[in-house]
Amino acid sequence: EFYSSVHEMTKVFGYEQKMLQHMQKFVADNQSKLDFLRARLGEFEQERNEAQHWGTAYFESPLNQYLLSKRLTVDWRRVENLMDADTGQKPLERLLKLRRNPSMPNASELEGAIDGLLRLQFVYRLEAKHLAKGILDGVNHGTHLSPEHCLDIARLALRDQHPRLAHAWLLEAQERLPQHPELHPQILALLVQAKADVGDFLGVNGTYQELLKLQPASEEHARNYEQFMRNHAAKDGLYESKIIEEHAPIPEDPSQLDEFQAYSLTCSGHRGLTAAEERHLRCGYMTETHPFLLLAPLKAEELSHDPLLVLYHDVIYQSEIDTIRKLTTNKIRRATVVGTNQSVVSNVRTSQITFIPKTEHQVLQTIDRRVEDMTNLNMDYAEDHQFANYGIGGHYAQHMDWFTQNAFDYELVSAPEMGNRIATVLFYLSDVAQGGGTAFPHLKQHLRPKKYAAAFWYNLHAAGGGDTRTQHGACPIIAGSKWVQNRWIREHVQSDRRPCLLWDDSVATFGQIMELAKQQKAAAKKESS
Ligand SMILES: O=C(O)CCC(=O)C(=O)O
Numbered sequence: 001e002f003y004s005s006v007h008e009m010t011k012v013f014g015y016e017q018k019m020l021q022h023m024q025k026f027v028a029d030n031q032s033k034l035d036f037l038r039a040r041l042g043e044f045e046q047e048r049n050e051a052q053h054w055g056t057a058y059f060e061s062p063l064n065q066y067l068l069s070k071r072l073t074v075d076w077r078r079v080e081n082l083m084d085a086d087t088g089q090k091p092l093e094r095l096l097k098l099r100r101n102p103s104m105p106n107a108s109e110l111e112g113a114i115d116g117l118l119r120l121q122f123v124y125r126l127e128a129k130h131l132a133k134g135i136l137d138g139v140n141h142g143t144h145l146s147p148e149h150c151l152d153i154a155r156l157a158l159r160d161q162h163p164r165l166a167h168a169w170l171l172e173a174q175e176r177l178p179q180h181p182e183l184h185p186q187i188l189a190l191l192v193q194a195k196a197d198v199g200d201f202l203g204v205n206g207t208y209q210e211l212l213k214l215q216p217a218s219e220e221h222a223r224n225y226e227q228f229m230r231n232h233a234a235k236d237g238l239y240e241s242k243i244i245e246e247h248a249p250i251p252e253d254p255s256q257l258d259e260f261q262a263y264s265l266t267c268s269g270h271r272g273l274t275a276a277e278e279r280h281l282r283c284g285y286m287t288e289t290h291p292f293l294l295l296a297p298l299k300a301e302e303l304s305h306d307p308l309l310v311l312y313h314d315v316i317y318q319s320e321i322d323t324i325r326k327l328t329t330n331k332i333r334r335a336t337v338v339g340t341n342q343s344v345v346s347n348v349r350t351s352q353i354t355f356i357p358k359t360e361h362q363v364l365q366t367i368d369r370r371v372e373d374m375t376n377l378n379m380d381y382a383e384d385h386q387f388a389n390y391g392i393g394g395h396y397a398q399h400m401d402w403f404t405q406n407a408f409d410y411e412l413v414s415a416p417e418m419g420n421r422i423a424t425v426l427f428y429l430s431d432v433a434q435g436g437g438t439a440f441p442h443l444k445q446h447l448r449p450k451k452y453a454a455a456f457w458y459n460l461h462a463a464g465g466g467d468t469r470t471q472h473g474a475c476p477i478i479a480g481s482k483w484v485q486n487r488w489i490r491e492h493v494q495s496d497r498r499p500c501l502l503w504d505d506s507v508a509t510f511g512q513i514m515e516l517a518k519q520q521k522a523a524a525k526k527e528s529s
């Protein structure tokens with residue numbers, strides 16, 4: 001899809017350049033036609049003015065009789081023919097053909113673009129006031145939105161249950177009204193809805209008054225107002241006024257957050273580790289997992305101990321990224337997510353992906369050897385290499401990489417005999433101008449994409465159960481484009497690498513187990529004595 005890839009946007013941007021050229025040709029052709037007609041008009045007027053000057057004596061001259069006859073036959077026919085001609089038909093046809101190209105965005109992609117914009121606004125708590133001026137998270141992109149644009153965005157925000165955002169966009173549209181006063185009634189009609197949705201009934205009342213004053217003859221407004229009054233007259237809230245904040249306040253108690261909120265706040269930097277929590281995390285050179293690392297130690301940054309989350313720096317090279325780019329060209333397609341019983345395209349994941357088996361290129365095997373050094377896990381049965389590209393607004397909402405039992409039951413897991421995804425290695429193949437981090441809400445960690453780095457984490461508890469604390473998501477891209485590579489490592493043949501635990505570490509830590517064992521032993525001793 002158009003909005004999930006910058007590559008596709010670049011392509012249609014190129015087509016538009018051609019469309020512009022066809023339009024130029026259309027205008028030029030019609031311009032010369034009009035120039036010709038204007039010149040004839042001048043001549044005809046001139047000849048007639050002279051005739052009028054002579055009066056009836058004019059017709060006594062056989063020359064003038066000839067001139068008038070000539071004009072009314074040949075000259076006017078020529079003019080008519082020209083007026084009738086489909087000037088610019090060719091460039092118009094070419095233009096239509098370009099617009100019919102399957103790559104051209106359609107209405108649903110336009111919606112997708114607005115959807116992406118609203119997601120950015122929601123996740124990063126941006127203000128419509130700034131967005132409309134082209135300022136995205138403090139960076140001025142030099143764009144200005146018209147009242148019509150603001151209205152379009154507001155309409156979609158309302159439809160998608162974002163009345164606060166809709167309200168803010170309508171205020172922006174209203175601010176720009178002098179440019180387009182004809183939009184005033186539409187703006188007020190939507191404001192009524194937005195205010196009603198957040199329970200600002202006094203505001204609804206006032207806006208209806210304004211609307212009725214503006215269009216007193218509108219039966220529709222009168223009917224709607226009447227219905228509103230009928231529905232609310234009996235309720236106490238009718239005279240209740242609410243200040244409509246653009247973003248809902250952040251709850252003091254984190255347990256009040258829903259999962260999308262927690263992910264969003266981690267992306268926007270409103271949720272993170274405290275200095276005290278951070279103190280236990282280290283970074284430095286790692287040499288343990290493989291003797292080779294004594295020669296070339298890995299630069300590792302601990303982000304969480306339990307579950308383990310580590311960021312390795314400089315673990316992939318530009319030459320490898322160049323090769324990967326070539327391998328993935330023209331292969332990426334819109335990503336899907338696992339639904340209840342099938343894979344579906346969803347706004348929860350707006351990126352383009354492709355899977356490439358390691359047999360396809362030596363570079364993929366080289367990368368896997370490095371992953372083996374980094375993780376000490378066996379890569380023989382890892383999944384095919386996955387590459388993903390996110391465009392502006394592109395994101396992947398909070399999820400776990402491990403498969404649920406449901407996914408196994410519905411046979412949505414490739415090679416299920418290899419077991420679940422024990423670990424993930426996520427390579428960053430690009431920097432991202434703005435946004436596009438990876439957020440782990442439970443771990444309160446936000447990884448800024450850093451080219452050449454890779455994140456590593458275990459998805460499963462050592463006893464094999466899926467670890468919900470590994471929930472993570474790709475934050476929306478504000479500006480730029482993001483490339484990542486996923487290595488999903490399966491459980492099969494890892495028992496000598498990451499031994500299974502005999503206790504269920506998803507319900508108790510090692511320390512708790514030891515404590516329990518000690519207590520049981522003490523109790524047993526007491527009993528026997
Ligand atoms: O792109 C990212 O930052 C995360 C991607 C991810 O979580 C996934 O593809 O499963």
Ligand SMILES: [Fe+2]
Nearest residue numbers: 399400401472
């Ligand atoms: Fe993931």
